[in-house]
Amino acid sequence: MSSTLTSLVKDTAVYGLSSMFGRFLNWLLTFVYVRILIPEEFGQMTNLYAWTAILMILLTYGMETAFFRFANKEDRPEDVYSTTLWSLGVSSLVFVLLGWLFLAPLASALQITQHQDLLVYLLLIVASDAFMAIPLGYLRYEQRPWRFMAVRMSFVLATIALTLFAFYVLPYLGEQIPLLGELHPREHALEYIFGINLVSNALQMLLLLPTLRKATGRFSGKLLRAMLVYALPMLLLGLAGNFNNQADKILFPLLFDDPHYAHAQLGIYGACYKLAVVMVLFTQAFRYAYDPFIFAEKKKGEEAARRAYSSAMTYYVLFTLFIFLGVMSYIDVLKLLIAPAYYPGLSVVPWIMAGQLMFGVYFNLSLWYKVTDRTHWGAILSVIGCVLTVALIVGLAPRYGFMACAWASVVANGGVMLISYFLGQRYYPVSYDLKRLGLYSLLTAGIYAVQLALREVLLEESVYLVLLANTLLILLFVGVIYRYEVPAGAVATLRKKLLRR
Numbered sequence: 001m002s003s004t005l006t007s008l009v010k011d012t013a014v015y016g017l018s019s020m021f022g023r024f025l026n027w028l029l030t031f032v033y034v035r036i037l038i039p040e041e042f043g044q045m046t047n048l049y050a051w052t053a054i055l056m057i058l059l060t061y062g063m064e065t066a067f068f069r070f071a072n073k074e075d076r077p078e079d080v081y082s083t084t085l086w087s088l089g090v091s092s093l094v095f096v097l098l099g100w101l102f103l104a105p106l107a108s109a110l111q112i113t114q115h116q117d118l119l120v121y122l123l124l125i126v127a128s129d130a131f132m133a134i135p136l137g138y139l140r141y142e143q144r145p146w147r148f149m150a151v152r153m154s155f156v157l158a159t160i161a162l163t164l165f166a167f168y169v170l171p172y173l174g175e176q177i178p179l180l181g182e183l184h185p186r187e188h189a190l191e192y193i194f195g196i197n198l199v200s201n202a203l204q205m206l207l208l209l210p211t212l213r214k215a216t217g218r219f220s221g222k223l224l225r226a227m228l229v230y231a232l233p234m235l236l237l238g239l240a241g242n243f244n245n246q247a248d249k250i251l252f253p254l255l256f257d258d259p260h261y262a263h264a265q266l267g268i269y270g271a272c273y274k275l276a277v278v279m280v281l282f283t284q285a286f287r288y289a290y291d292p293f294i295f296a297e298k299k300k301g302e303e304a305a306r307r308a309y310s311s312a313m314t315y316y317v318l319f320t321l322f323i324f325l326g327v328m329s330y331i332d333v334l335k336l337l338i339a340p341a342y343y344p345g346l347s348v349v350p351w352i353m354a355g356q357l358m359f360g361v362y363f364n365l366s367l368w369y370k371v372t373d374r375t376h377w378g379a380i381l382s383v384i385g386c387v388l389t390v391a392l393i394v395g396l397a398p399r400y401g402f403m404a405c406a407w408a409s410v411v412a413n414g415g416v417m418l419i420s421y422f423l424g425q426r427y428y429p430v431s432y433d434l435k436r437l438g439l440y441s442l443l444t445a446g447i448y449a450v451q452l453a454l455r456e457v458l459l460e461e462s463v464y465l466v467l468l469a470n471t472l473l474i475l476l477f478v479g480v481i482y483r484y485e486v487p488a489g490a491v492a493t494l495r496k497k498l499l500r501r
Helices: 003-036 039-060 063-071 077-101 103-109 113-141 145-176 185-207 221-255 259-298 302-329 331-337 340-365 367-371 376-400 403-427 434-458 463-485 490-500
Strands: none
Touching: 003 039, 003 145, 003 185, 003 259, 003 331, 039 077, 039 113, 039 185, 039 221, 039 259, 039 340, 063 077, 063 113, 063 221, 077 103, 077 113, 077 221, 103 113, 113 145, 113 185, 145 185, 221 259, 221 376, 221 403, 259 302, 259 331, 259 340, 302 331, 302 340, 302 434, 302 463, 331 340, 331 463, 340 367, 340 403, 367 376, 367 403, 376 403, 434 463
C-alpha cells in the first residue's frame, strides 16, 4: 500500500474517530431500546428520529457551511459568527412557536395523536440541535478538536447514563424504597427516551456557553443576505441527499391504512437495519478523509492522482466486502443483540449492506465532479437517487412490506453509482481496475452463497458448525486477498520495523 493510501487510511481513522465512537455508542443503545419497546413503539421512534434528520437540514439551511466559507473570507469573522447565531436562533424559535400552534394537526399527520407530548420534545430537540450546530462549528473553526469531541461525547455519555438509570435503576429503587412509590418508566418509554435526549441537549448547551460568549461581533443584514444566497444550494443538496437516506423510515408508515401495523413493521425493519450499521460507520469515516485526500493528490500531478484514486477505490471495496462477509457470517450471533420479535426483519441486512457498499463506491466516484468544478452534478445525482428511492418504496412497499425499502437502497444507490461512473469516464477518466473489483465481488457473492447453502444443512445440527464453516470461508477470502494484494516481503519489512521499535 502506497504512502498516500496509508495516509488516507490513517485520516479515515483520525477524522472519523469522534463521530464513529459517538455513533457506535448510540448504536449500542439500540439494543437497550429493543428490549424496552415493543416493535410498534420502536417503529414510532424510528419514524420520528428520521423526521428530525430532515428537519435538522431545513433548520440549519446550509448556514453551517456558509459560516465556514465566510468566516475564512471576511475581515471580521466575529461578525460572521454573531450573524449566523442570530439567524439560527430566531429561525429555531419561530419553528418551535409554529410547531406549538399547529401541534394537533402535526400529530395527526405523523400518526401520533395519542403522543402529542413526543412532538413537543421533537420540536425542542430539533431547534436546539440546529442552534448548537454553529457554536460546534466555531470550535472546528478555532481548530479545537478535543473540546469539540468533549462536548459531543458529553451528549452521548449522558444519554447512555440517563437511559440505563431510567429503565434499570429507577424501577429497582421503586421496589426497594417504598416512599418513592412504584416506578414504571417502561410504561412511558418513548416519553422517557425523548425526554432524556432533551436533557442531554441541555447539558451540551451548557458546555457550549463559553463558546457562545465569544459571539461579540455585530449582526449584519447585508452579510446575512450574502450568506443565505450561498447557503441555498447547500440546503437543496442536503435535503435531497438526506431524504434519500431517511425516505424509507418516513414514507413507510404513510403507505398503510393501519398505523399500528405500519409502525410495528417499521420497528422490525429499523432494528435489523441497525445490524448493518458497521458498513454505514466505515463509509462515514471514509468520507471524512476522502475529500482532503482527492484534492491533496490532485496537486501531485494528474497521472499520480488518477493512480491513487484507482487504488483507493480498490481498497475501499476490499474493506467493505470483508465487512459484508463478517456481518453475514456471524449474523446468528449478532441477532442475539435484538429481541426475537424483530427476527423477521433479518432478511433486510444483506440488502442494506449492499446498498451502503454501492453508496460508498458512488462517493469514491464523485471525485470527478469535485475536481472538475461540476458540482451541480452532485445535486442532480442526489435528486435521481431520491426519486428512485421514493418511487420504489411507494410502488412496492404496500405489497412487499419493508423488503421494498431494502431493495430500494440497492437499486437507487446502484443506479446513481452507474450513472456517476459513466459521466466520470467522460469528464475525468480514471482507470479503475474493474476486472479485479469484479472478481473480488464475485468471490464474495460465491462465498456468501455457499454460506447460505451450508446454513440450511448445518443449522439443524448445530449453530456452532455454521459459525465454524463461515469462519473458514472468511479465512479463504482473507487468504485470496493476502495472496494477490499484499506485496511480497511487505509483512517481513513491517515485522523488522516493529522489532526496531
